[in-house]
Amino acid sequence: MLRRLVSAFLASFLTIVSVASGISPAYAARVRIKDIADFEGVRTNQLIGYGLVVGLHGTGDKLTNVLFTRETLVSMLNRLGVNIRANEIQLQTHDVAAVMVTADLPAFSHGGGRIDVTVSATGDATDLTGGTLLVTPLMAADGEVYAVAQGSLATNAFSAHGAAASIMHNIPTNGHIANGGVVEREVPLDMVDRKIQRLSLRNPDFTTATRVAEVINSTLGGHLARVEDPRTIELNLSNVDRMQTLYRIGDLLVEPDTLAKVVVDDASGTIVIGNDVRISTVAIAQGNLTIQVTETPQVSQPGPMSNGTTTIAPRTSINVNNGNNAKLGILRNGPALSDLVSGLNALGVGPRDMISILQAIKADGALQADMEVR
Structure with a gap:
């Protein structure tokens, strides 16, 4: 009964959303080109660095266990004029905690700009809350330093430990510094002098690429766009204002095409069904074998003034439901996602049972879509 109520609620929710938004199930929403495609060469760059976090309240690395933290601390103090090499064993x-610092350098970042950084413990530190990251150079894959990070960490986590219990919220060994990095070097990217620019679709598809090219040519005139492959659309900007044209292209609306696909997560019982999924007419019988075992032991007490002992007499009750009440339903060929969901909900199928049914339908060849099981 609970599964039927949940399924009915989901079907009603989908119907309400469709009616309230005025969108029919068979209609795909139009989106901006800049939301489904990127300009070639315009991307972020990953940065990484190694540094020290200080000011922790006894939750840092144990220097006798983590040798690289001790060596880093000694080397840093030596550079600052404090020579403790002879007594480093007594540290x-x-x-103090050794950390790895990571950040993303956005495209078109200029010197002096600020970026967010993430700090993660590398040793046996238990909590980075309240610590301060010392100056840490951040390098890209080419080995050059593109930013420098420093600042106070925010972990948004806490942990408490007692003799018999402990509690932890989020991960206290991973912190964040908002605007903690300063850009030192720019990544060269010149789009003004490019006569040929390319758009790269995030989800490659010939239909979507053709629609993008048609919208650009029909709106801006001429033959600016040409499809090279399912992912790439070439833009000829030799006779137009390049920056103005790229701006206008990004705001053009197009209706992207999507693959017919079903994604299921068996662990959580999550099902995602694409709008273009089709299913041939099939007959489905859904029923489960349920075995319920109940233990109700009875205690037998000896009589007064007797030498008997108290005994426990086991009492076990077993009920078996083999799903004889399940019905054989016909799920007819549905033209849209709403018909498929309504048909399965009409059979009283819950999410986990629906996963098994969809896998069986796919094995039978009646599910006209790709199926991805995670």
């Missing part, structure tokens, strides 16, 4: 502080 016992627990307020």
Whole structure:
């Protein structure tokens, strides 16, 4: 009964959303080109660095266990004029932690700009809350330094430990510094002098690429766009204002095409069904074998003034439901996602049972779509 109520609620929710938005199930929404495609060469760059976090309240690395933290601390102090090489073995502080620092350098970043950085412990530190990251150079894959990070960490986490219990919220060994990185080097990217620019679709598809090219040519005139492959649309900008044209192209609306696909996650019972999924007429019988075992032990007490002992008499009740009440339903060929969902909901099928049914329909060849099981 609960599964039927949940399924009916989901079907009603889908119907309400469709009616309220005025969108029919068979209609795909139009989106901006810049939301489904990227300009070639315009991308972020990953940065990484190694540094130290100080100011921790006894939750840092144990220097006797984590040798690289101790060596980093000693080397840093030597560069600052503090020579402790002779006594480094006596270092016992627990307020320092070695960390890896990562960040994304956006396209068109200029010197002096600010970026967010993420800090993660690499040793046996237990909590980075309240720590301060010291100056850390951030390098790209080419080995050059593109930014420098420093600042106070925010972990949005806490942990508490007692003799018999402990609690932890989020991950206290992973922190974040908003605007903690300063851009030192720019990634060269010149789009003004490019006569040929390319659009790269995030989801390659010949139909979508053709629609994008047609919208650009019909709106801006001429033959600016040409489809090279399912992912790439070439733009000829030799006779137009390049920046103005790219701006206008990004805001043009197009109706992207999508593959017919079903994605299921068996662990969580999640099902995602694409709008273009079709299913041939099939007959489905859905029923489960349910075995319920109930233990109700009874206690037998000896009589007064007797030498008997108290005994427990086991009592077990077993009920078996082999799904004899399940019905054989016909799921007819549906023209849209709503018909497929309504047909399965009409059979009283829950999410986990629906996964098994969809897998069986796919094996039978009646599911006209790709199926991805995670």
